[in-house]
Amino acid sequence: MSDIVQTGPVAVAVVPPSRFKRRALKHKGLMIGTIIFAIIVLIALLAPFISPHDPYAQDLNNRLVPPVWYERGSWLHPFGTDNLGRDYLSRTLYGAQISLLIGISVMVISGTIGTALGLAAGYFGGRIDLVVTFIITTRLALPVVLVALAVVAMVGGTLGIVIAVLGLLKWDRFAVVMRSATQQVRSLDFVEAARASGAGQLRIILKEVLPNVMPHLIVVGTVEAASAILLEAALSFLGLGVQPPLPSWGLMISEAKNFMFFSFWLIAIPGAALALLVLAINMMGDGLRDVTAPDSRS
Amino acid sequence: MIFSSTRRVFGMILGIALAAGLAAPAEAQKRQNTIRFAYDQVPENVDPFFNNVRIGVIIAHQVWDTLIYRDPRTNEYKGQLATAWRWIDDKTLELDLRRGVKFHNGVEFSADDVVYTLNFVANPANRSTTQSNVNWIDRVEKIDSHKVRIITKRPFPAAIEYLAGPIVIHPAAYYEQVGPKGMNEKPVGSGPYRVVEHQIGRSITLQRNPDYFRDGPKPQPQIERIVIRFIPDRQTQVAEMLSGGLDFVMNIAPDQAQQMRAVPTLQIVSGGTMRIVFLNFATTERSPAPQLRDLRVRRAIAHAIDRQTMARQLVGEGSQIINAICFPAQFGCDASQVPVYDYNPAKAKELLAEAGFPNGFDIDLHSYRERNQAEAMINYLRAVGIRATLRFGQYAAMREQIRSNRAGMAHQTWGSFSINDVSASTPVYYKGLDDDISRDPKVIELLERGDSVTDPQQRIAAYREAHKLIMEQVYSVPLYNLVTFYAAARDLEFAAYPDELPRFWEMRWK
Numbered sequence: 001m002s003d004i005v006q007t008g009p010v011a012v013a014v015v016p017p018s019r020f021k022r023r024a025l026k027h028k029g030l031m032i033g034t035i036i037f038a039i040i041v042l043i044a045l046l047a048p049f050i051s052p053h054d055p056y057a058q059d060l061n062n063r064l065v066p067p068v069w070y071e072r073g074s075w076l077h078p079f080g081t082d083n084l085g086r087d088y089l090s091r092t093l094y095g096a097q098i099s100l101l102i103g104i105s106v107m108v109i110s111g112t113i114g115t116a117l118g119l120a121a122g123y124f125g126g127r128i129d130l131v132v133t134f135i136i137t138t139r140l141a142l143p144v145v146l147v148a149l150a151v152v153a154m155v156g157g158t159l160g161i162v163i164a165v166l167g168l169l170k171w172d173r174f175a176v177v178m179r180s181a182t183q184q185v186r187s188l189d190f191v192e193a194a195r196a197s198g199a200g201q202l203r204i205i206l207k208e209v210l211p212n213v214m215p216h217l218i219v220v221g222t223v224e225a226a227s228a229i230l231l232e233a234a235l236s237f238l239g240l241g242v243q244p245p246l247p248s249w250g251l252m253i254s255e256a257k258n259f260m261f262f263s264f265w266l267i268a269i270p271g272a273a274l275a276l277l278v279l280a281i282n283m284m285g286d287g288l289r290d291v292t293a294p295d296s297r298s
Numbered sequence: 299m300i301f302s303s304t305r306r307v308f309g310m311i312l313g314i315a316l317a318a319g320l321a322a323p324a325e326a327q328k329r330q331n332t333i334r335f336a337y338d339q340v341p342e343n344v345d346p347f348f349n350n351v352r353i354g355v356i357i358a359h360q361v362w363d364t365l366i367y368r369d370p371r372t373n374e375y376k377g378q379l380a381t382a383w384r385w386i387d388d389k390t391l392e393l394d395l396r397r398g399v400k401f402h403n404g405v406e407f408s409a410d411d412v413v414y415t416l417n418f419v420a421n422p423a424n425r426s427t428t429q430s431n432v433n434w435i436d437r438v439e440k441i442d443s444h445k446v447r448i449i450t451k452r453p454f455p456a457a458i459e460y461l462a463g464p465i466v467i468h469p470a471a472y473y474e475q476v477g478p479k480g481m482n483e484k485p486v487g488s489g490p491y492r493v494v495e496h497q498i499g500r501s502i503t504l505q506r507n508p509d510y511f512r513d514g515p516k517p518q519p520q521i522e523r524i525v526i527r528f529i530p531d532r533q534t535q536v537a538e539m540l541s542g543g544l545d546f547v548m549n550i551a552p553d554q555a556q557q558m559r560a561v562p563t564l565q566i567v568s569g570g571t572m573r574i575v576f577l578n579f580a581t582t583e584r585s586p587a588p589q590l591r592d593l594r595v596r597r598a599i600a601h602a603i604d605r606q607t608m609a610r611q612l613v614g615e616g617s618q619i620i621n622a623i624c625f626p627a628q629f630g631c632d633a634s635q636v637p638v639y640d641y642n643p644a645k646a647k648e649l650l651a652e653a654g655f656p657n658g659f660d661i662d663l664h665s666y667r668e669r670n671q672a673e674a675m676i677n678y679l680r681a682v683g684i685r686a687t688l689r690f691g692q693y694a695a696m697r698e699q700i701r702s703n704r705a706g707m708a709h710q711t712w713g714s715f716s717i718n719d720v721s722a723s724t725p726v727y728y729k730g731l732d733d734d735i736s737r738d739p740k741v742i743e744l745l746e747r748g749d750s751v752t753d754p755q756q757r758i759a760a761y762r763e764a765h766k767l768i769m770e771q772v773y774s775v776p777l778y779n780l781v782t783f784y785a786a787a788r789d790l791e792f793a794a795y796p797d798e799l800p801r802f803w804e805m806r807w808k
Contacts, residue, residue, distance in 0.1 A: 058677040060604070060611040064553065083553065084674050156662075156689060244673045244688045245680065255670070261536060262557035 023291045030287020036280035044096040052078070053087035055094040055247045060085050067265050079269055082252070083259065088266070091247035092273055098248045099229045099277055102163055106228035107221050109167025114174020115217060119205055121175070122182025129179075136175050144169045145234065152240040162241050166228050177220050181213040188212075215292035222285030226278045233274055249274045331522035333790065333802065335546040336529040336538065340499050345481040346466045347419045347426040352798060353526070355464070355716065360504055360524065360802055362466035362487035365393060365412070366458055367515040370795040373627070373718060375458055376515040379407065379467055379488070388453040388752045389436075395444040399511045401469040402492040409440045414470035416448065424478075430726075431464045431715065453752050456629075456719040463717050490519040490803035502526045504802070519803040536785075539564065545787040548800065552614035555783035567784045569794030570616035572625045573713040575668070577603070577675065577775040578727060580706045580735040587661050587706025589653075596772035598649035599707075600639035602682040603675055607641075609778040612671050616781040622765040623724050623776055627796070630720030630748060630761040636769035646682040658683025664700070665709035666693040668780070672709045701732050708735075711780065716797035720761050721749045728768060736773035 024030055043050070059081070066073045067080040067088070079088035121132035148165050155161055185191060186209060194208045233250025235241030242248040244255075249270040256266030337356075341349040346358035367378040377383075380393040399407035419426045420435035434454040439447045450457060472486050485493045488511075491504035504524040512518065527544075529535050536554060538544045540561060550558065550566070559566045577599070579590045589595050609617040621638050624631035650658060663679075663686040665672035676686045686707070689696075699705040714722040727733050729745040741764050748760035768774065782798055789808040792800065 056677060056680060058674060060607045060674060063611060083670055084677060086677075153691075156687075158687065239669075239690055243690075245676055255673075257533065258551050259553060260533070261540070261554065263553075 020291060024287070027287045027291055029283045030291060033280045033283025033285075033287055036276060037284055040096050040277050040280065041100060043093055044100045047090075047093045047097055051087075051090035051093050052076075053090045055086060055090040056245050058084040058086050064259070064263055064266075066263070067269075080265060082266060083255065088269060091252060092249075092269055094247045095249040095252060095270060095273065096277070098159070098242060098246060099232070099274070101159075102166070102232045103225035103229040103277075103281070105163045106166045106170060107225040109163070110169070110171035110224060110228075111174050111217065111221055112171075113168070114171030114220075115178050115210075117171070118175040118178025119182050119209065119213075122179040123186050123201075123205055123209060125183070132175065132179065136172055136179075139169075139172050142169070145231065148231065148235060149238070149240055152235060157235070157240050157243050159242050159246065162232055162235060166231055170224055170228060170231075173220055173224060174217070177216050178213060181216050182209055185209050185212050215288070219285050219289045219292070222281050222288065226281040226285070229274070229278055229281075331520075331807070332525060333521050333523070333545045333805065334525045334527070334543070335800075335802075336527045336535045336544050337547075338528070338530050338532055338535065338549070340528045340530075343478055343482040344485050344493075344496065344502065345468075345478045346464065347428075347432070348478045348482070350427045352713070353528075356799060357502065357504075357526070358464070358466050359489065359799055360491040361485055361489045361493055362468070363399075363489050363514075363516075364462055364466055365395075366462040368459070368462040368718065369515065370797060370799075370801075375462060378462075378514055378516070379412075380461075383458070386447065389450045391448045391450070391457055392441070393446055393448070395446065396511065396514070397444055399488055400509050401472070401488045402486045402507065403469060403472060405469050405471065407467070407469075407488055408443050409446045411467050411470040412446045413438045413440045414474060415468045416465070418473070419465075428464065428715070430722075431460060434460070452750050454750070455752050455754070455757065456717070456721045456749075459629075459717050459719045459722075464715050490516050491524060500528060516801075516803050520806040521802060524802050539785050545790060546784070546792075546800070547786075548782055548784045548798070550783040550785050552612070552781065552783060555614070555785065558785055563788055564785050565788050565790070567786065567792070567794050568614060568616050568781050569784070570618065570796055571713070571780050571782050571798045572627070572716055572718075572796050573711050573780040573798070574620055574623065574625050574723070575671065575709070575711045575777040575780060576620075576623055577777065578700075578708045578710050578735060579773055580700075580703065580708075581771075581773060582703075582735065582737050584703045585706055585735070586704055589655065589659050589661065590706055592653045593772065594649045594653035595655065597639065598646040598653070598682065599679065599684070600772050600775045601642045601646040601649065602684070603678045603775060603777070604641040605775075605777050608671060608674055612668075612674060613778055614781045614783070617778045619778050620776045621769070623727060623768060623774055624720045624761075624765070625714060625723060625779060625796075628714065628718055628720045628723060629754075630758055631723070631765075632758055632762040633765055633769075635762055635766045637766075638769075639772070639775075643678075643682050650683060655683070658685060660685045660687070661707055662687050662689045662705070663707050663709060664689045664691075664696050664705040666691060666696045667711060668709075671777075675709065697733070700735060703735075705735075710774075713798065716799065724761065724764065724768075725749055728764070728773065736768075736771070738767065738771065738773065741767050741773075 062081055062085040063083055065077050065081040068075055068078045073080060077087050079092060082088055117132050121129040147169060151165050191204060191208050194204050232241050236248045236250030237254040242251055252270040253267055259266050337353040339351045339353050341351050341354040343349050344357055346354060363379050365378060365380040367376045369376055379396055381396050383391060383393040386392050395409060401407060416435055416438040418424055420432045426432055434450050436449045436451045441447060469486055490507055490510045492507045493502060494505045495503040506519045506522050510518055535547045539547055555566050558564055579596055581591050585591055605619050609619055621636050622631060622633035661684060663672060663676060669690055672688055676688060679686045700708055712723055725745045728741050730737055730742040744760050744764035748757050751757055784794055786792060790805060791808050792805045
């Protein structure tokens with residue numbers, strides 16, 4: 001059974017901080033990803049100050065105004081307005097808040113669950129490992145989208161529920177990676193040394209093991225955050241995610257699909273924003289993996 | 299305006315592309331005298347008594363005939379399978395039947411067909427889908443080969459309207475032999491079109507009935523074939539329409555219809571329909587939203603929504619504001635004495651404060667169609683402090699939540715089965731039946747009276763009083779009627795009617 005979750009050799013050598021910094025600055029993908037991500041985070045934080053309009057304020061007499069680069073567009077609504085006359089730029093800016101909130105919250109919740117399970121299984125082995133492996137395989141047998149759809153359809157979709165559902169479902173990769181990484185770290189000399197000096201189990205796990213598997217945790221975290229953002233968009237697109245009038249990018253795409261033949265910017269703008277954010281996070285994840293890998297792999 | 303010219307340019311480019319590559323097949327359709335029509339719902343059974351979807355009604359009137367026909371232009375009743383009718387007493391309707399009518403299988407139509415069909419569907423054990431369409435019939439008796447009497451359970455003045463709407467006549471011997479299931483697989487009626495192929499769930503092909511009787515209210519059909527395909531996604535329908543793969547579709551979104559006007563191979567026709575839209579409130583003790591039990595809150599909601607702007611901007615040309623829960627042309631839909639609540643957000647806020655909600659409250663809004671209209675209402679409510687969350691789902695799911703007291707506020711629409719009598723609309727929601735979530739005994743009593751007295755003046759008076767009471771208590775916010783947009787090949791000649799029933803038998807090529 002446990003073979004299923006064995007993910008091949010995992011590098012455990014940790015790159016010293018000085019070399020990490022040097023490598024990181026030289027890694028183009030990581031830098032571009034980080035810059036784009038930082039800009040989106042800034043936009044999300046500053047949305048209330050930089051948005052030209054209230055993202056919820058509708059004006060039915062000014063519907064479907066095209067963006068400024070069309071002849072009928074104006075700087076009053078740089079990205080135009082949607083089918084209820086709401087300012088599209090403001091909604092796109094506020095949408096960053098929701099996507100990031102979901103990405104980060106889901107990452108934290110699923111990361112905590114997955115890391116705890118993975119560390120316990122990898123460190124203690126034996127029965128605990130068997131039990132955790134069983135839980136992981138059980139979880140892997142459930143298709144995430146299907147379960148999320150069913151739960152949201154039953155309980156109703158609010159931002160909180162979407163975060164909770166995705167957080168409780170998406171911890172599997174954390175657990176798998178943490179388990180195999182921990183298995184390799186636990187037999188290394190410094191862990192033995194700590195044990196010999198009489199440190200308690202919890203202290204060894206938190207102070208010796210965890211810092212040494214952290215690079216993997218960060219890489220998995222970025223991948224999961226990006227996938228959570230996409231899943232939320234998918235759920236919202238199907239009408240079962242975040243509910244109106246919240247300006248979620250997935251929801252904006254869903255609402256725009258009736259207009260795609262003639263007002264394609266309604267789909268293109270949130271679609272591009274979503275693609276950019278996910279691309280940036282994935283570039284960061286890839287970059288971090290390259291930078292934290294031992295010399296022989298980069 | 300400059301933009302609309304960009305749009306026109308786009309439309310022209312699209313049009314040139316279509317003209318070059320795709321207009322040829324459309325021309326071929328004209329030569330082959332075939333209309334290719336698509337619809338997004340699939341009837342569970344084509345037998346008109348065993349489905350409750352619009353496409354079922356549309357097919358019913360092409361393939362079958364009713365006893366009486368209502369002229370959609372004048373609202374005048376004309377004889378179809380019946381030639382004359384009279385009330386013998388307030389529960390007995392006698393009908394003379396037309397001679398020389400043949401069903402598609404060659405069998406001559408007679409009184410036996412009416413007797414068997416109506417007695418079969420009126421029997422609750424046979425589980426016809428919409429019981430309210432037939433449960434007023436007690437029994438049907440044959441007087442002679444072309445004369446029958448329908449005996450109703452209670453006085454039921456709207457009977458004529460039902461006989462002109464959902465109640466079609468099947469050939470008795472065939473129906474007895476195959477039942478509703480066989481009728482679905484191989485439908486046989488007497489109407490202007492006969493079914494030549496039914497691929498269940500995919501398509502139905504209709505062919506002109508050459509033996510259709512001549513002196514009836516439906517003219518002899520001109521179009522040879524109608525191919526009806528079930529395409530669930532409206533965007534796919536539009537794409538097929540743009541590429542010349544279809545000749546006729548209905549229920550296009552208003553915005554899209556506006557934009558499709560620029561395509562030179564198409565014509566867009568719109569028509570107001572009988573389908574009314576309203577916001578309904580659960581006000582009983584078991585209401586899941588107790589705030590709604592306060593009249594001031596309900597009045598606040600009525601003042602918060604700008605119906606006029608919604609009708610103009612979201613529904614489109616042809617949409618009218620309604621002030622009572624019924625379609626204005628229905629008999630008994632008298633809104634002359636109802637209080638009207640104007641759009642006044644300031645007053646709404648005041649009323650909410652008075653009711654003890656100066657900071658508003660949270661509530662769910664249940665909805666199943668026209669999602670953009672539900673969202674617009676949510677934004678209007680938000681502007682006065684009521685934070686509504688959209689609960690959007692299938693109609694069956696929403697109906698279940700309403701009936702089990704789990705929905706406080708519902709965005710409803712109702713098409714009355716195209717029946718032009720108020721007994722088909724208001725009582726459905728306020729006469730104490732399953733969908734009644736306010737259950738006011740006075741309203742129930744008034745509607746009961748309106749549905750059963752025979753004197754038209756007394757009926758109108760009872761309904762008028764009921765509508766007044768419903769609106770004084772604001773059990774709902776009446777909004778507007780919907781508009782159906784049809785897109786068709788440019789050279790097809792057709793008319794749009796409020797009953798949302800395309801009449802293929804009177805269509806022709808220009």
